[in-house]
Amino acid sequence: MNDCRAVLEKGTLTLENSRIRRTFDWNGGHLVGREIADVATGHTWSLSGAAPDCSFPGEAAVATDGALRVAAHPATPMAPAHLQADVTMRLGGLEILRRFRIYPDCPAIACDFYLRGRPSAGWGTTGASETGLANVESIAALYHDAAQAVVLDRLQLSRRHLRLECVQFFDVTDRRNTLVISRAVLPYRFEARLPGNLAGRRRPARRPRALHPQGSALLRCAACLARLRLHRQDR
Numbered sequence: 001m002n003d004c005r006a007v008l009e010k011g012t013l014t015l016e017n018s019r020i021r022r023t024f025d026w027n028g029g030h031l032v033g034r035e036i037a038d039v040a041t042g043h044t045w046s047l048s049g050a051a052p053d054c055s056f057p058g059e060a061a062v063a064t065d066g067a068l069r070v071a072a073h074p075a076t077p078m079a080p081a082h083l084q085a086d087v088t089m090r091l092g093g094l095e096i097l098r099r100f101r102i103y104p105d106c107p108a109i110a111c112d113f114y115l116r117g118r119p120s121a122g123w124g125t126t127g128a129s130e131t132g133l134a135n136v137e138s139i140a141a142l143y144h145d146a147a148q149a150v151v152l153d154r155l156q157l158s159r160r161h162l163r164l165e166c167v168q169f170f171d172v173t174d175r176r177n178t179l180v181i182s183r184a185v186l187p188y189r190f191e192a193r194l195p196g197n198l199a200g201r202r203r204p205a206r207r208p209r210a211l212h213p214q215g216s217a218l219l220r221c222a223a224c225l226a227r228l229r230l231h232r233q234d235r
Helices: 133-137
Strands: 005-009 012-016 020-025 032-038 043-046 064-073 082-091 094-102 109-117 155-157 163-169 180-185 192-195 198-204 211-219 227-232
Touching: 005 064, 005 082, 005 094, 012 094
Parallel strands: 155 227
Antiparallel strands: 005 012, 012 020, 020 032, 032 043, 064 082, 082 094, 094 109, 163 180, 163 198, 192 227, 198 211
């Protein structure tokens, strides 16, 4: 595991191996993503914006008791060897643990969330129709009902034109044998909130109907109807 590192230095948390690197502003343990780098190709996805990666409606905005603990775990019959980095913090009465797992020579970094305590407010969202007149004329109206939605990973992308594709898996059929639904969007004006378990992003190539070979994917191993929020920040 010599190529796996988790270092907090001068307010910046760096998680990396020989294939991928992620950097965050520490922000008292309430991490703010700054870069996702493909070490092999040298390509870097820059993340802009000041909002933390995760948010919990009704909880304190400022984190306290932020801490980082790093430990190496040898291989077992159930799991390969990896470096574990635990980021803990507290938002009011809610304790949050983000457990990152870095595997040697693997182009992905795993992250598990653990919560303890009692939420200060109800969480959830009813959603809104994008075709409603009020929602067409006002972005704020479109997302008004989603204000109580928990966000576990916010990607505040600085690039103006990206192609995002989100895939949603269902554990119950809709009686038409539909268990997988995908949706592609170009969120070049404002943020996109997409329900799903797998999200991929690429930037369009210069020639029509083509995609640039550089891209990345986000896999969420959770309940089938979980929501994923992708956010782009204006330059």
